[in-house]
Amino acid sequence: MYKQQVIRRILLSFFIGLLFPLGLLAQNTLEVTAKADSSSIRIGEQVKLHLKATVPAAVFNKPEFRLLLPIVPDSLDHFEVVTRSRVDTLTQQDMKVLQQTLTVTSFDSGHWEFPPQKFEVYGATGANSVDTLFSQPLGIDVNTVAVDTTKAFKPIKTVRAVPWNIWDYWLYIAIGAAVVLIALGLWLYFRKRPEKKPAEKLPLVTPYDLARQQLKSLKEEQLWQQGDIKQYYTRLTDILRTYFEHQFGIAALEQTSEELLKNIKPVTKLNQQRDKLRSLLAIADLAKFAKLQPTADEHEDCMTKAEEILEWTRPKEEPVAQTPGAPDEKPQTGA
Template sequence: MLVCLLGSSPLLAQQYEDYFQVKAVPDTTSIRLGEQVNISVTAKVMLYALKGASLKVVFPNLPDSLNHLEVVSRTPLDTAGSNSQQKLWKQTITLTSFDSGRWELPPMKFEVFSVTDGSYDSVFTEPIIIDVTTVAVDTSKAFKPIKPLRRVAWNLLDYWPWLLGILLLVTGVVLYFVYWRKRKPAPKPPPAQPLRSPYETAMDELAQLGKDKPWNTDVKLYYTQLTDILRQYFEQQFHIAALEQTSAELLQNIKPVTVLNQQRDKLQSILTLADLAKFAKLQPSPQEHEDCLQKAIAVVEWTKPAAAPAPEPDSTNQKK
């Protein structure tokens, strides 16, 4: 996945084709079984049309196999064609197939996100049709007769794995019955520790993060750990698939959770700064590092579950 950030203001209201173009071109559309076809995938962003824009561009991530086509390899993203007027990414995806027929590589989806307001849209390439043919057979020639079976002389060494396995099995059975009386009773397992709540786990991890201060050596690692702690807490506490969602999707899906949606501004501020630091190589100030950590602690504190009321004593067992 590739993420690119540009400028500082949203521009999704414009038509994407004005400034964002994607293309997938195969070097051939007809192969034989097992042969390969190279798909040249390009994405072009016109920088002159994006002054002041703040966008993320996400490249498609094809599965290893789809519709009788298998992905053999993917080259790293190449930005050699970029200049002051445009940003250009290139990637070559190599496919093959072992099933004859006409197969379609479905349109590949590129996603464009607005960092400012969290809105997003998708742009697709054209589908690609690939014909896979078998090796031609000359049916004009007569069939050749089937050759008779050839018998191989029996050799004891051919069965040595089986003999060794039987020997080991017999040895294991004998040793078990000889020494089973000498076995010491297995120690009792230690009592199970009470499970920690998602709130306690998240607070401990945030406190440890504040002690370690990883932003002094690796800013990207710090924001990755910080957002992962929050996402795991949301999954365990509110059953939201936060680890599988983008920042924009996560902010959209917390709306039904009232107590979590009340902290939406803090959460959006954390996620936005984290995305900029992880994907746009932004270097926030030390004060911003500390501020993000304190906001994360505030979000967890605000959304922690209420303590269960203590059970009331049974009045029937009290002496009058």
């Protein structure tokens, strides 16, 4: 009895020792599968097809390892691929799982087999090793829709006219009304908009005419008669300096009296009036800066000298050019 128990234990240990390496081998093998959610569909329905590859982590982490999932064409015998998911990689204990889901359909009734799918494996057993694994074929029944033949066929219905409803076209009506209102508004705007009249050209005032007007205004204001001597001579000299600057291009407003007298030498007509200008500027500087009180005759004499300088340097008026061939205009006499 005791010997039989010993023999049984020895045999049991022997079988366990044989099965243990097989279990380790099974855990280290690479498996591929193709499964469908259903083995029976109606014509035109869709079914999910799951492609799956289970790889040991030790093999998956090899730098030379590479696994290619099956490339399923869009159209197979009796099957059409509708969509494809991206390839996902999952970790399950010491295994890596690569999977992809295909959505397929069929429009042919009958029992059809989805063909075995080819998985290509590179570098699983060596750097240059190439292996090919195939999944099992899948049988799928594609059933037609049951038709009750005992009932009579119904006639084809005629085409029905849909009743007209204004609210079905409200968007087009609103757009048309908006276009009409915008066009009407633009028409009224441009109709009432005042026409732009060309700007009237103002006559150009020459430096000489401007200076004459300013001297006339200065005389009419009677500043020196009212005791404002400094303002009188300041205005008088500024009128002349501005005239020199615009007429002869001399920076007279920024120069002292001596500098101004030196800079008028190149201007012949103005240099001819140099003595008058010197006398006028001398009295004006004394009145403005030294608080000199000139006599009434000196006031009048300075104004007269300013007017004489203007008249002497007055620019010549250019004759108006007559159009060739035009008849001379003669003044009309009354009858």
